[in-house]
Amino acid sequence: MPRSHPPRHPDADAPIAGPARPAQRRWDLAALRRRLAIGLALSAMAILLVLPLVLIFTEALSKGLDIALEALAEPEAWSAIRLTLTVAAIAVPINAICGTAAAWCIGRFEFPGRALLTTLIDLPFSVSPVISGLVWVLLFGANGYFGAWLDRHDVRIVFALPGLVLATMFVTFPFVARSLISLMREQGAAEEEAALTLGANGWQIFVRVTLPNIFWAMLYGVLLCNARAMGEFGAVAVVSGHIRGQTLTMPLYVEALFNDYEWIGAFSVAALLSMLALVTLALRMLLEWRIERDRSAGV
Amino acid sequence: MMVEMRDLRKTFGAAAALDGLSLSVGKGEFLALLGPSGSGKTTLLRVLAGLEFVSSGSIAIGGRPIQDVPARERQIGLVFQHYALFRHMTVARNVAFGLEVRPKRNRPSAAAIRDRVAELLEMMEIGDLGGRYPDQISGGQRQRVALARALAVEPALLLLDEPFGALDAKVRRNLRVWLRALHDRMGLTSIFVTHDQAEALDMADRVAILRAGRIEQVDTPDAVSRHPANDFVREFMR
Amino acid sequence: MTRRSALPGFGLTLGITLTWVSLIVLIPLAALMLRPWELGFAGFWASVTEPRVLAALQLSFGAAALAAAVNVPLGLLIAWVMVRYRFPGRRIADAVIDMPLALPTAVAGIALTALFAPKGWLGEALAPLGIKVAYTPLGVLMALIFVGLPFVVRIVEPVIQDLPVDAEEAAAVLGATRFQTLRRVVLPALAPALLTGFGAALARGVGEYGSVIFIAGNRPMVSEIAPLLIVIRLEQLNYAGAASLGLAMLAISFAILLTINRLQRRMA
Numbered sequence: 149m150p151r152s153h154p155p156r157h158p159d160a161d162a163p164i165a166g167p168a169r170p171a172q173r174r175w176d177l178a179a180l181r182r183r184l185a186i187g188l189a190l191s192a193m194a195i196l197l198v199l200p201l202v203l204i205f206t207e208a209l210s211k212g213l214d215i216a217l218e219a220l221a222e223p224e225a226w227s228a229i230r231l232t233l234t235v236a237a238i239a240v241p242i243n244a245i246c247g248t249a250a251a252w253c254i255g256r257f258e259f260p261g262r263a264l265l266t267t268l269i270d271l272p273f274s275v276s277p278v279i280s281g282l283v284w285v286l287l288f289g290a291n292g293y294f295g296a297w298l299d300r301h302d303v304r305i306v307f308a309l310p311g312l313v314l315a316t317m318f319v320t321f322p323f324v325a326r327s328l329i330s331l332m333r334e335q336g337a338a339e340e341e342a343a344l345t346l347g348a349n350g351w352q353i354f355v356r357v358t359l360p361n362i363f364w365a366m367l368y369g370v371l372l373c374n375a376r377a378m379g380e381f382g383a384v385a386v387v388s389g390h391i392r393g394q395t396l397t398m399p400l401y402v403e404a405l406f407n408d409y410e411w412i413g414a415f416s417v418a419a420l421l422s423m424l425a426l427v428t429l430a431l432r433m434l435l436e437w438r439i440e441r442d443r444s445a446g447v
Numbered sequence: 448m449m450v451e452m453r454d455l456r457k458t459f460g461a462a463a464a465l466d467g468l469s470l471s472v473g474k475g476e477f478l479a480l481l482g483p484s485g486s487g488k489t490t491l492l493r494v495l496a497g498l499e500f501v502s503s504g505s506i507a508i509g510g511r512p513i514q515d516v517p518a519r520e521r522q523i524g525l526v527f528q529h530y531a532l533f534r535h536m537t538v539a540r541n542v543a544f545g546l547e548v549r550p551k552r553n554r555p556s557a558a559a560i561r562d563r564v565a566e567l568l569e570m571m572e573i574g575d576l577g578g579r580y581p582d583q584i585s586g587g588q589r590q591r592v593a594l595a596r597a598l599a600v601e602p603a604l605l606l607l608d609e610p611f612g613a614l615d616a617k618v619r620r621n622l623r624v625w626l627r628a629l630h631d632r633m634g635l636t637s638i639f640v641t642h643d644q645a646e647a648l649d650m651a652d653r654v655a656i657l658r659a660g661r662i663e664q665v666d667t668p669d670a671v672s673r674h675p676a677n678d679f680v681r682e683f684m685r
Numbered sequence: 686m687t688r689r690s691a692l693p694g695f696g697l698t699l700g701i702t703l704t705w706v707s708l709i710v711l712i713p714l715a716a717l718m719l720r721p722w723e724l725g726f727a728g729f730w731a732s733v734t735e736p737r738v739l740a741a742l743q744l745s746f747g748a749a750a751l752a753a754a755v756n757v758p759l760g761l762l763i764a765w766v767m768v769r770y771r772f773p774g775r776r777i778a779d780a781v782i783d784m785p786l787a788l789p790t791a792v793a794g795i796a797l798t799a800l801f802a803p804k805g806w807l808g809e810a811l812a813p814l815g816i817k818v819a820y821t822p823l824g825v826l827m828a829l830i831f832v833g834l835p836f837v838v839r840i841v842e843p844v845i846q847d848l849p850v851d852a853e854e855a856a857a858v859l860g861a862t863r864f865q866t867l868r869r870v871v872l873p874a875l876a877p878a879l880l881t882g883f884g885a886a887l888a889r890g891v892g893e894y895g896s897v898i899f900i901a902g903n904r905p906m907v908s909e910i911a912p913l914l915i916v917i918r919l920e921q922l923n924y925a926g927a928a929s930l931g932l933a934m935l936a937i938s939f940a941i942l943l944t945i946n947r948l949q950r951r952m953a
Binding site: 181182185186188189190192193195196197198199200201203204207245246249250252253254256257258259265268269271272274275276277278279282283284285286287289290291292293314317318321337340341344349350353354375378379380381382385386398399400402403406414415418421422424425426428429430432433 | 703709712713778797863
Binding site: 338339341342343344345346347348349352356357360361 | 496497498518519520521522523524525527529531532533534535536544545548549596597599600
């Protein structure tokens, strides 16, 4: 329902408003203001947020769909896609499981240091992506604290898959825990306590009572975690070493192509990543609607 | 005696929730815990159910000390104030829950569970609601589901936390009579919490009046209203 | 130590959580805290006060602050329109707001660069006006406006939602013009949220890397952001220098956020 500003009491401005039909004029003014605000907001969003997206697909397809698909079929492109999927397939489940464990102990128990622990879990969100990569180089890089030891034992972490996974885990660390903790605290422990008095053990309580109640929120966290894991650039850029065909994830491959003036290739891979973003946004809308239902007061 | 509580003490931070509380409940008795909010009624129920732990004191049920028995092994039925039904399960699954989570060796067969659930729902006069979800039924019906769910595991003791608190006056009156009849018919031992003295006097065999974690008086409704032990009880029963 | 709860699994889940937090967050950040000091304090100080570093820090924090300042009115307008008005396509517009959070930063980076490049859709239009965006500090600003916008909108939206309409109505009935109502009634109520949004956009902008480096041009002393300097130092195997700069950035960011928190508490 349109909510224009409330009409004023007629007496309030009767002495001021000279023209014949003041009420009519005020209404026009309100409608005008409304249109102006909507128009301004939408054009700003169109230029700032939509135009870049349009450009990506336009550029990718500027020489036709065949050329764009060809760029994606390159062996290096395939290797980037595979690597991105591998990194996400390791980092996301670990963060999801540990995030759920964190939500259980933070959302269901009172203990000293609980607030601190919550803050620590949120911490990666306020750290620059580059620093999120840097910390792993400081630990495991050639000059890092464990660099010499790793070198002697011929273990590669930085400039290899483990480094990419660790950096990705750091930046996607809070997603699942965060979306679950607030929900679990809101829902309260009554259903779990009821299950307990009925004789259920811990695992039964979790699987039969807790999990169905937090399922959609968990999926939501996993969705955002995955989108970030696949799209992360800064943190993995630092630990990747940029070895083509080996340690370039899709976003890093976009960078490499762009810097080599391989315009179509860069935008084709970018378009693929954009589609991931669009699908993520669409699913997110659906999930938010679902979670609202879970959030609405318990029975 | 069915339930023996001796000198129970419990503190939340600095405040004492239970302050040396002793109380006995006989087999088959229907006991009302009455008191203003914050007097420790709900805490006492949660302690009995094993959801909270006392700092000192002892509890025995049927002569067996239970303070170190975990909640899931106590066999005590608890009906929560807001029912705490499992919102993603149908009414029938809610009622079946306590039987379904039993270890395999003493879990009834699926058919036996189904029959038991049907029987309970029938007894609660909600036999046709088995397929509904908790958000599709009324408050009074939820109350009956919660009761059926608690009774499914055949508890030695039934605890009810403000069972009618969320219901409107008319539904309350009907449920009162019905619940008391059910208690007698099934031979239950029940403790129920309320802050409504009319309700307590109307339903209970005995009434225990709590203040600040202590029992002020325990007696029959008649005796409590005729011979209040002190000013607090007199004031509260008015 | 802990208040005993009857629910099981506390020890197990706390154990998992502490291990996870320690391995992935605490130990790595400890390395960041420790590494700079092998230079001694003087070395650390020299490392973060090099002219090139100071220029980069100034650009990173300055552009991020400016971008956040632009995003406050822009985000307020968008949030207001999204909450108060119903119009066709509103749901899609709502999803579009999160685009900068969903789009991988490198993708946003090359798209913004192509858009504002001298031959790009917008770059070509701005060139006759003598405005160069790509490969200048202005490009950094544009990229940071892009990434910061959703923070302001999403933080302000719920506050507008909860704004008591009767206060506005009362003001209107008392004869206030729409503008007076906005300035005297609405804005003060929104100020704490706007400040929080400003802080969030600022914090995000300071550390931003992917969407900036393509459009920035990365000329030392002119359009080189601080995170890029960290990368460059790492490539030179100057770990202590990289860690120093990283630590300095974190410290300044937290100091700013703390100040904003204080300010906000005083307002609320």
